[in-house]
Amino acid sequence: MQRLQAFKYELMPNGEQQRNMRRYAGSCRFVCNKALALQKQRYDQGEKKLSYAGLCKQLTEWRNSTETAWLADAPVHPLQQTLKDLERAYTNFFAKRADFPRFKKKGLGDSFRYPDQKQIKLDQTNSRIFLPKLGWLRYRNSRDVLGEVRNACVSLSGGKWFVSIQTERKVERPVPKATSAIGIDMGIARFATMSDGTFLAPLNSFRKHEARLRRAQRAMSRKTKFSNNWKKSKARIQRIHARIGNARLDYLHKATTTISENQAMVCIEDLKVRNMSKSAAGSSGQPGKNVRAKSGLNKAILDQGWYEFGRQLEYKLAWNGGWLIAVPPQHTSRTCPCCGHVSTENRQSQASFACVACGYANHADVVGAINILARGHRVAACGESA
Structure with missing residues (x-):
């Protein structure tokens, strides 16, 4: 079978290479914003959007123009x-899979990609890589690159x-080396609770650095603004x-x-993190309730990295x-794993679960993980959705 894998390394460029990389990232940002502005203009005028081939023709004109000759x-x-x-x-926007594209801002996500593998040369022995118009760049060789290079x-x-x-x-x-199955309940007080009763404590990377960041x-x-200081x-x-992102990513890996x-x-809940972390501020006409508490909850949710997990x-x-x-998360912590009774009264607090029908008691997160595993077995066996 074919396996696609990415290997990430820190580059050690010289001064000229750093300046060129900033210029190339800025050129890509400029082209993206200019093309997006052109597409929005055509949309406002009722014209059909340009395809990728049409945008490439525009790019050729921009590179040959005297005003933007630096793109060449x-x-x-x-x-x-x-x-x-x-x-x-x-395409993702019109398919309702994502929001409308936004203009790129300098300093946020600066990057550029080389898609042609013939133009990329990798010398692992000397810890260097060749990229067009940048030359040979040294990198911190922390592990070997496996497979054939596709892009960089x-x-x-x-x-x-x-x-x-x-x-x-x-x-x-x-x-698979193992034959066991497990259900995982995601949370904040406990990052991940397993159906066997074990759990992973949360890292809370942002909370640890929040005071320093403030x-x-x-x-x-x-x-x-824009001064050297x-x-x-x-x-x-x-x-x-x-540092916050690296610590969280290391923990998740x-x-x-x-x-x-x-x-x-492994069975987990199909959580909609974007919906769960929406702001409760509301509008001036209909202000939200418990805005400050919801804001703290949203911050704690996003600090966990559930989607990346x-x-x-x-x-x-x-x-x-x-x-x-991934199974639906509805009532996983309110359903008794013994008798199947579903009630909000079963969960007496955030951590405790006690079934009002049969008296079964356990930690609420463990009960959720057990129910998630049971639903996962039903999905794997007969394709049920719950």
């Missing part, structure tokens, strides 16, 4: 990939440049955010790797021969 200094393939990403975003994406995060190398290779169809943001607000403060905030290697089937479990289980089953 950037490699053309990353610029075309930007247009391809915009076309995909439009250069990105800026926390003031550091990284390269993600996507590869493709053939592997034998995996056979001080840095206050210091930045007192600086003159303001730029230093902004870089300090970016480093804090990068370790947790999902352990679970995927020891379980053949499920995403990592899905592909890691597939790599190990297992599979992931």
Whole structure:
């Protein structure tokens, strides 16, 4: 079977290469915003949107124009990939899978991608990679790249440049080492509670750095905008955010790797994190209720990384021969696993569960995990949705 995998490394560019990477990322951002403005203009005038081929013709005109001749200094393939990403975003919007594309802002998600594998040269022995118009760049070689290189994406995060190398290779169809199945209930007080009674404590990466981040943001607000001190403060905030994200990602990778290697089937709740973390502020005509409490709950939910946890479990289980089953979350912590009685009175508090019909008692999160596993078995056996 074919396996696609990405290997990410920190780059160690010289001064000229750093300047060129910033220029190329800025060129991609400019092309994306200009193409999006053109599409919106055509939509407002009642005209049909341009296809990817039409946008590429516009890109050629922009590169040859005297006003934007500097676009010709950037490699053309990353610029075309930007247009391809915009076309995909439009398709997802009209298919109601995503919101309308937004204009890109400098400093947020600066990146560009090389899609042609023939233009990429990888020298793992000397820890360097060749990219068009950038030359040979050294990188921190933390592990070997496995498979054939397909593309490379250069990105800026926390003031550091990284390269993600996507590869493709053939592997034998995996056979699960374990034969057990487990249900997982996601929460805040307990990050993940297993159906066997064990649980993972939450990391709360953002909460640990929240006070430090608040001080840095206050210091930045007192600086003159775009001054050198303001730029230093902004870089300090970016480093804090990068540390928060890296700590959370490291925690999720370790947790999902352990679970995927020891379980053949994992059942989780199909949580709609975006809906669960919506603001309760409301509008001026209809103000929301308990806005401050809901805001704190939203912050705690987003600090856990539930979606990323499920995403990592899905592909890691597939790599190990297992599979992931997502079940509806309705009444998982209100249903008695012994007699099946469903009632809001069964859950007496956030942590305690006591069935009013048969008297079964346990931790509420453990009960939820047991019910999730039972639903997962029914889905795997006969395709039931609940």
